Amino acid sequence: MAHLLENALLWLGLVLALLLSHASASPLSLATSIGKSPGRKTFDLTLTWETHAPDGRSREMILVNGQFPGPTLEIDQGDEVLVRVHNQMPFNTTVHFHGIEMHLTPWSDGVPGVTQRHIQPGRSFNYAWTATQYGSYWYHAHQSGQLDDGLYGPIIIRPSKDLSRPFSLITGDEKTLKAIEAAAADSQPLMVSDFRHRPSQDIATITKNAGIELPCYDSLLFNGKGSVDCWSSEYIASILTEDQKAFLQLANVSSFTAKGCLPGKAIADVIAAGYSTNLSAVPPDIFDVCTPSNGTEEVIHVTKKLGEHEQWVALEVIGTFGLVTVSFSIDGLSMYVYAVDGEYIEPQLVQVITVTNGDRYSVLVRLTDAQPGDYPIRIASTSTAQLIAASATLSYRVEKGGEAQNTSSPARYIQDNGLPTSSSVVFYNQTAQRQFSPPEPFNPAPADQTFILHMKVTGNSYSWALNSTSLPENVTEDSSSSSSSEVILFSPQPNVHNNYTITTLNNTWIDLVFVTATTPEPAHPIHKHGNKMWLLGSGTGEWTWPSVAEAAKALPEGTFNFVNPPRRDSFATLPATAPGQPTWTAVRYHVTQPGAWFIHCHIQSHLLGGMAMVIQDGVDKWPVVPEEYLTYQ
Ligand SMILES: *[C@@H]1O[C@H](CO)[C@@H](O)[C@H](O)[C@H]1NC(C)=O
Ligand SMILES: *[C@@H]1O[C@H](CO)[C@@H](O)[C@H](O)[C@H]1NC(C)=O
Ligand SMILES: *[C@@H]1O[C@H](CO)[C@@H](O)[C@H](O)[C@H]1NC(C)=O
Ligand SMILES: *[C@@H]1O[C@H](CO)[C@@H](O)[C@H](O)[C@H]1NC(C)=O
Ligand SMILES: *[C@@H]1O[C@H](CO)[C@@H](O)[C@H](O)[C@H]1NC(C)=O
Ligand SMILES: *[C@@H]1O[C@H](CO)[C@@H](O)[C@H](O)[C@H]1NC(C)=O
Ligand SMILES: *[C@@H]1O[C@H](CO)[C@@H](O)[C@H](O)[C@H]1NC(C)=O
Ligand SMILES: *[C@@H]1O[C@H](CO)[C@@H](O)[C@H](O)[C@H]1NC(C)=O
Ligand SMILES: *[C@@H]1O[C@H](CO)[C@@H](O)[C@H](O)[C@H]1NC(C)=O
Ligand SMILES: *[C@@H]1O[C@H](CO)[C@@H](O)[C@H](O)[C@H]1NC(C)=O
Ligand SMILES: [Cu+2]
Numbered sequence: 001m002a003h004l005l006e007n008a009l010l011w012l013g014l015v016l017a018l019l020l021s022h023a024s025a026s027p028l029s030l031a032t033s034i035g036k037s038p039g040r041k042t043f044d045l046t047l048t049w050e051t052h053a054p055d056g057r058s059r060e061m062i063l064v065n066g067q068f069p070g071p072t073l074e075i076d077q078g079d080e081v082l083v084r085v086h087n088q089m090p091f092n093t094t095v096h097f098h099g100i101e102m103h104l105t106p107w108s109d110g111v112p113g114v115t116q117r118h119i120q121p122g123r124s125f126n127y128a129w130t131a132t133q134y135g136s137y138w139y140h141a142h143q144s145g146q147l148d149d150g151l152y153g154p155i156i157i158r159p160s161k162d163l164s165r166p167f168s169l170i171t172g173d174e175k176t177l178k179a180i181e182a183a184a185a186d187s188q189p190l191m192v193s194d195f196r197h198r199p200s201q202d203i204a205t206i207t208k209n210a211g212i213e214l215p216c217y218d219s220l221l222f223n224g225k226g227s228v229d230c231w232s233s234e235y236i237a238s239i240l241t242e243d244q245k246a247f248l249q250l251a252n253v254s255s256f257t258a259k260g261c262l263p264g265k266a267i268a269d270v271i272a273a274g275y276s277t278n279l280s281a282v283p284p285d286i287f288d289v290c291t292p293s294n295g296t297e298e299v300i301h302v303t304k305k306l307g308e309h310e311q312w313v314a315l316e317v318i319g320t321f322g323l324v325t326v327s328f329s330i331d332g333l334s335m336y337v338y339a340v341d342g343e344y345i346e347p348q349l350v351q352v353i354t355v356t357n358g359d360r361y362s363v364l365v366r367l368t369d370a371q372p373g374d375y376p377i378r379i380a381s382t383s384t385a386q387l388i389a390a391s392a393t394l395s396y397r398v399e400k401g402g403e404a405q406n407t408s409s410p411a412r413y414i415q416d417n418g419l420p421t422s423s424s425v426v427f428y429n430q431t432a433q434r435q436f437s438p439p440e441p442f443n444p445a446p447a448d449q450t451f452i453l454h455m456k457v458t459g460n461s462y463s464w465a466l467n468s469t470s471l472p473e474n475v476t477e478d479s480s481s482s483s484s485s486e487v488i489l490f491s492p493q494p495n496v497h498n499n500y501t502i503t504t505l506n507n508t509w510i511d512l513v514f515v516t517a518t519t520p521e522p523a524h525p526i527h528k529h530g531n532k533m534w535l536l537g538s539g540t541g542e543w544t545w546p547s548v549a550e551a552a553k554a555l556p557e558g559t560f561n562f563v564n565p566p567r568r569d570s571f572a573t574l575p576a577t578a579p580g581q582p583t584w585t586a587v588r589y590h591v592t593q594p595g596a597w598f599i600h601c602h603i604q605s606h607l608l609g610g611m612a613m614v615i616q617d618g619v620d621k622w623p624v625v626p627e628e629y630l631t632y633q
Helices: 002-023 174-185 200-210 233-239 242-251 264-271 548-554 604-608
Strands: 040-052 059-064 073-076 080-087 095-098 124-130 135-141 152-158 188-195 219-222 299-304 312-319 326-330 335-340 343-350 353-355 360-366 373-381 389-398 449-457 501-503 509-516 525-528 533-540 570-572 583-590 595-601 612-617
Touching (some): 040 073, 073 080, 080 095, 174 312, 200 604, 219 373, 312 353, 525 583, 548 583, 595 604
Parallel strands (some): 073 152, 299 389, 449 509
Antiparallel strands (some): 080 124, 095 135, 188 219, 312 360, 335 343, 335 360, 373 389, 525 570, 525 595, 595 612
């Protein structure tokens, strides 16, 4: 009862705060102490372009407050958040808050040309939003390839006290429950990323000159730390997967490169077949030459508390990748996945999680029966284009060094190619993902509108389209002309048929069907800004129906999940692995937040290649943008 009252007051406070922010037309001048009103968190993020060596090799990159990755934004659910970004770099930038729904603040979503003007060198920008959600998120650059230059950091929003948690599905034991709750309340971020030695600008230039994508990285990092490991050619040959062997055969090439990559020639001859390419424009360090370097290893310290019955640790695994997808596991230890993209699920006990671009997995690890010692945390690329792996350490020690540690190695669950070490290894199963107490109900009724989107390579081998045509560069980049295009949030263009905008009415239900219009085609981790989506289903074969409801009549029962589908802010589309065998992936969302929302492939080279669209949600209830955002230069 007391809880209910407190909750009601909290929400009243929130509503009042929001009303006030509208009355004053300035989200930055909120009163902070209205009764039980939520707290307020202010962060300053200063961006600089400096020399740093995350994997032991120096390069110029982006630091946030002098560090990489940027600092964690720790927030309590319900907080009013103000993030002041200060651009001290020699180029324009913006910052996006990945997975944050931006309830009533679409102008703080951070997409240049879509929700704001660029933050120019020497300028600052105030991102103001309410933490309506809980869980793990991240912030990152949304300007050109700056994510690959290191502009990212974690966001952790601690859930409000009254929120129901899924931990009683793990245990019925009171003491264990207490230990789990304590571990979850103290969860720590573990960002996993791919990293390059060359600035993203170089990569973009080389891509254009060579006419091919460059899907080859130098290292994988945990929380911004790692090394460059160079494997012998014998080892690389010994762990090639069937897909990789098939690709080599198709390209008439005998082996992967010393960096563990598909050679540039194979990409030019197979992926860019029919387009003009120039391999002499690709310097040898891009695909071929591996130069080892020693950085530092990330160590997650966990102390065994003496006298405590149960020992648990919680990690927020955040996939801050620019391209690769990995298998993630901890040798010898299983993980309970209890939240995905910031929302609780019915926990799954697994040994391996497939983590792709932008994904978040909250995991609990039980150490009660584990010997103190070092447990390798591993990631290994499962992307066809590159074999690359890395490890960090979970160091489990006894308080005051009481107990001898176990020096024998715990069992490995994944190989360096991301494949399991045995058939009994359990992977996280997204199809079986069941939301726990979701914040918004799913609607199984036929959608109000269906958009069938044709994903393809178009124009040249590195240009991509989410629907038939690439997003023109001048939507998100400033054209040099003074009449550069207006920010879409500031002047929406409802119902234009340009293949890269979608228009909807508020409070309608929308189905998006992604079909591969060229085959073969890789999986695309499609990320939607604003609110989350549900995965209805996916399949192989042509998509020939006007709607999901029609398809459901024609396809076998069970093709779609209209009962309890998984909910996320990104879904990887089903890859089309064989020529001539297209695939489709259908998602649904509810229009609840009028505004301009970007939807795009999160692979940086695909995004830069134009694989993005703008959703103009709720054009009938379009928001009034505060003056200070409208006039920001
Ligand atoms: C930065 O943005 C401004 C306006 O938003 C534009 O005029 C300028 O050309 C951009 N600078 C660069 C380096 O792209
Ligand atoms: C590989 O070799 C075969 C047979 O010599 C040839 O038909 C095919 O075009 C070659 N493929 C490429 C990508 O060069
Ligand atoms: C290919 O790239 C090289 C190196 O950048 C350049 O010298 C050459 O002119 C290019 N060839 C063509 C046909 O563009
Ligand atoms: C990295 O460190 C190891 C162990 O100290 C050493 O054997 C190796 O030579 C170093 N490699 C480089 C590239 O510095
Ligand atoms: C040490 O750890 C290994 C692997 O986890 C395990 O098989 C072994 O039983 C442990 N030894 C002791 C003494 O606990
Ligand atoms: C994943 O879950 C689905 C739905 O419960 C099930 O049909 C499928 O067999 C599972 N996949 C694996 C690999 O266990
Ligand atoms: C943006 O580029 C497209 C061609 O890609 C052109 O049709 C359009 O007029 C341009 N818009 C502006 C505002 O420059
Ligand atoms: C949309 O895509 C279709 C199919 O590629 C193309 O024919 C049409 O010209 C495109 N429309 C626009 C406005 O670019
Ligand atoms: C997607 O592209 C097709 C052409 O291939 C076009 O007919 C359709 O209108 C486009 N959809 C959107 C939402 O732009
Ligand atoms: C849009 O629709 C949602 C869902 O019905 C509703 O909660 C919200 O208030 C609506 N927004 C506006 C501005 O009317
Ligand atoms: Cu993609």
